[in-house]
Amino acid sequence: MTRVNKAVRLFLKYALILAIVYFIGRFIWIDRVQIFHYFEHAGFIFYGSVMVFSLFLLIQAWIWSGLLNTPIQQLGVFRGTTIYVNSQFAKYLPGAIWNLVGRMMLAHKYGATFSAQVKSIYYENVLLVSVAVTYGLILLVKLEFVAWPVFIVLYTGVGIIYRYYDSIGDRVERFIHNHVSKLAHVRLIYPRKAFFANFFYYMISHLFMGVAFWMLLRSFGVSNIDVIEAAGILVLAWLIGLISPLPGGLGLREGALAFLLALQIDWELAYRIAIIARLWSLLAEILIFSILNATDYIGRRVRLIWQ
Numbered sequence: 001m002t003r004v005n006k007a008v009r010l011f012l013k014y015a016l017i018l019a020i021v022y023f024i025g026r027f028i029w030i031d032r033v034q035i036f037h038y039f040e041h042a043g044f045i046f047y048g049s050v051m052v053f054s055l056f057l058l059i060q061a062w063i064w065s066g067l068l069n070t071p072i073q074q075l076g077v078f079r080g081t082t083i084y085v086n087s088q089f090a091k092y093l094p095g096a097i098w099n100l101v102g103r104m105m106l107a108h109k110y111g112a113t114f115s116a117q118v119k120s121i122y123y124e125n126v127l128l129v130s131v132a133v134t135y136g137l138i139l140l141v142k143l144e145f146v147a148w149p150v151f152i153v154l155y156t157g158v159g160i161i162y163r164y165y166d167s168i169g170d171r172v173e174r175f176i177h178n179h180v181s182k183l184a185h186v187r188l189i190y191p192r193k194a195f196f197a198n199f200f201y202y203m204i205s206h207l208f209m210g211v212a213f214w215m216l217l218r219s220f221g222v223s224n225i226d227v228i229e230a231a232g233i234l235v236l237a238w239l240i241g242l243i244s245p246l247p248g249g250l251g252l253r254e255g256a257l258a259f260l261l262a263l264q265i266d267w268e269l270a271y272r273i274a275i276i277a278r279l280w281s282l283l284a285e286i287l288i289f290s291i292l293n294a295t296d297y298i299g300r301r302v303r304l305i306w307q
Contacts, residue, residue, distance in 0.1 A: 131206055
């Protein structure tokens with residue numbers, strides 16, 4: 001029976017890998033002409049942008065590890081970071097939740113509790129959407145779609161949320177407990193100071209993302225979009241892509257990115273950038289994945305040798 005279980009797990013593992021490769025490869029094949037032409041002329045600034053985007057992913061993984069380990073330690077920072085990065089590739093499967101499912105399965109394997117994982121993912125998404133809305137509003141203000149007073153009025157609400165954070169958290173938790181039976185016994189309250197500290201960390205991480213995307217735009221010769229605008233464009237496209245039924249927001253996210261870019265640059269160029277941006281983010285994921293897993297493998301081999 002043990003051999004059968006191992007065979008099934010091995011089959012599922014490689015079936016998952018093949019499925020991910022298929023969906024990613026299909027996307028690349030459809031737009032192969034534009035992609036190959038760009039990479040023939042890509043220079044240092046492009047590869048530098050990939051490295052900066054990898055750093056952004058690393059910071060995001062570190063923040064999630066912190067969320068998971070508050071208030072009780074669940075995983076080491078390196079292990080949590082590796083799990084976060086490894087699970088990212090599952091978002092290219094249909095369903096839009098497999099990266100979270102994969103992350104929970106891997107974290108559980110290393111001892112993280114279900115309650116801690118649910119809480120970390122819940123606050124991760126609350127914080128990510130809050131930061132995305134913030135950068136998105138700044139972009140809309142800079143493009144004069146929204147007036148500065150509107151932005152200021154909206155974010156005076158942050159002070160109100162800070163003041164009544166505990167009571168708001170209690171109400172939200174009761175609502176979730178009453179409507180989601182599986183989470184009825186999961187404690188979702190997160191310390192106020194830790195919540196706003198992580199909001200600040202996410203703001204900084206998305207600034208790195210903005211720098212990376214700004215560098216990508218510069219590799220196309222785009223010079224009229226600054227770092228903050230680059231961050232706003234990318235996060236708004238990410239928000240819109242969340243409603244896409246396709247893996248990783250494919251299609252809708254590229255369309256949103258092209259539209260937002262086309263507000264400031266030529267439409268044809270905006271479309272090409274949107275296509276390359278998908279592969280650009282994938283290269284960054286592969287880079288940080290390779291570094292973390294190579295480090296993990298070498299560390300395990302060294303420990304075995306010493307033992």
